[in-house]
Amino acid sequence: MKTERLYYDDAYLTAFSARVVDRSGDGTRLYLDRTAFYPTSGGQPHDLGMLAGTRVLDVIDEGDRISHVLAEPLASSDGVEEVDGMVDWARRFDHMQQHTGQHLLSAVFEDLFAFPTLSVHFGDDRSTLDLGAESVSREQLVLAEERANEIVAENRPVTVAYEDAGGASGLRKASAREGTLRIVSIADLDRSACGGTHVRATGEVGGIVLRSTERVRQSTRVEFRCGARAIRRARRDFEAITLIANTFSVALDDAPAAVAMQLERTRELESARKRLTAEVAEHRARVLYAAADVGPNGVRTIVLRDFGDTMDELRTLAVALASMPKVVALGRVASPPSVLVASSDDSGVDAGRMLKDALSLVGGRGGGSPRVAQGSVPDMNAAEAVLSRINGG
Numbered sequence: 001m002k003t004e005r006l007y008y009d010d011a012y013l014t015a016f017s018a019r020v021v022d023r024s025g026d027g028t029r030l031y032l033d034r035t036a037f038y039p040t041s042g043g044q045p046h047d048l049g050m051l052a053g054t055r056v057l058d059v060i061d062e063g064d065r066i067s068h069v070l071a072e073p074l075a076s077s078d079g080v081e082e083v084d085g086m087v088d089w090a091r092r093f094d095h096m097q098q099h100t101g102q103h104l105l106s107a108v109f110e111d112l113f114a115f116p117t118l119s120v121h122f123g124d125d126r127s128t129l130d131l132g133a134e135s136v137s138r139e140q141l142v143l144a145e146e147r148a149n150e151i152v153a154e155n156r157p158v159t160v161a162y163e164d165a166g167g168a169s170g171l172r173k174a175s176a177r178e179g180t181l182r183i184v185s186i187a188d189l190d191r192s193a194c195g196g197t198h199v200r201a202t203g204e205v206g207g208i209v210l211r212s213t214e215r216v217r218q219s220t221r222v223e224f225r226c227g228a229r230a231i232r233r234a235r236r237d238f239e240a241i242t243l244i245a246n247t248f249s250v251a252l253d254d255a256p257a258a259v260a261m262q263l264e265r266t267r268e269l270e271s272a273r274k275r276l277t278a279e280v281a282e283h284r285a286r287v288l289y290a291a292a293d294v295g296p297n298g299v300r301t302i303v304l305r306d307f308g309d310t311m312d313e314l315r316t317l318a319v320a321l322a323s324m325p326k327v328v329a330l331g332r333v334a335s336p337p338s339v340l341v342a343s344s345d346d347s348g349v350d351a352g353r354m355l356k357d358a359l360s361l362v363g364g365r366g367g368g369s370p371r372v373a374q375g376s377v378p379d380m381n382a383a384e385a386v387l388s389r390i391n392g393g
Contacts, residue, residue, distance in 0.1 A: 002064040004034035008182060009160070011096055011197035014049075014087040022065075027073030031065050036087050039066050043120045044099055044196045048091055052083040092197065094228065098127050100158055100186075100198040101148075101205045101226035105129060107172060107190035108147050109222075113140055117173070118219055125229070126211075130219045141222070145210045155203035156187040168193070206230065277316055285320035289327060299347050301391055304331030311338055311374065318342035319372060330390055332383040339364070339386045340374040358386045 001021045006013055018032035030051065039061035040046040046059035051068055058069035074083075099122065106117040106129060115131040161183045168181050175181055175193035184194045186202060199205060206227030214221045225233050241255055248258040284307075292300040302321055308314040311333050318329040322342040328349050329342045339359075343349040352373040359366055359375045362382040366375015377383045 001031075001033060003032060003066040005066070006034055006036040007038050007197050008195070010036075011092070011199075014089050014092065016085050018083060018085060020081055020083060023074065028070050030068045030070065030074060030083070032068065032083070032085075035059075035066055035068070036085060037066065037068060038087075038092070038095075038197055042194065042196050044095055044122050045124070047087050047095075049085065049087040051085045056085075093199075095122065096197045096199045097205050097227035098122050098225075098229070099194075099196045100202070101208050101224065102127065102129055103184065103190050103192055103194070103198070104151055104186060104202060104205065105144065105148055105208065105210075105222075105224060106192075107186065108144050108151070110172065111189075112144060112147060115220075126223055126225060128221050128223050130216060130221050133220050134218060135215070136213050136220045136222060141210050141213065145208060148208045148210075151186075151189060152202045152205050152208060155201045156189065157201050158198050159185050159187075160198070161185065209233065277313070278320070281317045281320040284317060285324065289321060289324050292327075297348070299326045299328060299349070301328045301330065303387060303391060304329060307331060308333065309335070311340065314340055315342075315372070315374070322371060328390075330387050332380070332387060334380055337377045337379050337383050338374060339366075339377060339383050340372075341368075341390060342372045343370070345371070354390055355386070358389045361389065362386060 006016060013036045016034070016036045018034045020030055021033050022031035023029060036047075037049065037051075037056060037059045038044065038047045039059040041061050047056070049056050051070065052074050054074060055071040056068055057071050060067040060069065102120050102122070106120075109115040109117065109131055113133070113136075115133040115136070118130045118132050120129045121127060162180050163183055165175060165178050165181050168175070168183060170191045171183070172190055172192050177193065181193045182195055183191055184196070184198055185191045204227075207230045209225050209230040211223045211225065211233070213223070241252060244259060245252045245255040248255065248262070250258045288302055289300060292302050294300055304314060304317060307317055308331075314331045314333055318331055318340055319342055321327050321329040322344045325344060326347050327344045328347050328351075330340070332339045339355065341351040341355045343351045350370040352368040352370055355373040355375055356367050358364075359377065362377055362385050364375050364377040364382060364386065367373055375386075377386060
């Protein structure tokens, strides 16, 4: 039996009664003769609410029928034939705001810049639309946002009509469907074939905020929020910027400049740190080199333990050692367990090959060039085994 979709004609209907026409064997899925629950479709998420006193977890479009997935089974032995349903209005209205806002935005982007909408996604917190444009500039984003909010303020009617597909003209995007189309129109702006739920007028969409863009293949994805979502996001943004401003003890409007100044200072300090680290490493390398024993082949093998907490620190020291004549530097760090080998050009040692052979014996992974190589090992015992093998070899 085909389910009558009450939301098609009245998106504001939240309470209804219906007759049970079928159910799953375990009683967790109900099929009704009619429903106000919207199923996931066209990118719009499904409704939630209560049915026969039980929570509705999911609503699934199965073609002619709609399945209501319940949190608890409602068995046929209960003798339930007539049930009352209640749609979660807060969730429904949020989806109505986002969906109508998307239609509005899609029309605006096409009118202003000839950017067609390729696809849409409605999430629990953020929604996106993919535009047929390789890029959308900040200026275009601002213009589209301003125009969209002007149309919201004009409170243009949003209407639903049914037309034969063969005679439906002026659609923003042609429909591949045949027969009767459900057309959602925003006065003097947009006509789209759509089965979703929408508000009655653009004023109910509330404010529209366009937040970001990203390149997705040959299109551009635009993130947007409408209505209460836009307000909640604006509140979080304001609180975040206020925290930043308070941290730097500056006025709210001066926060971006304060952050930029701090980042520049941080870059300068990091550059100075790297320079000093290199100088210290060169000094330590000279001391270690002078104290190291010369092997039978004239090569000094220097094992580095506790010479740095990070691989970057160890690498800097090892490379400084490898710049000296006939030397091989071996080292390890604990977090994460890793080993490193560096060799001078005249040492006769291929660091990458030597390390790779040793790693294969302990289940480690890694490699590198003949001069510098590093790898990861399961634990510090394995690291010591690698160093001992290379040093012993």
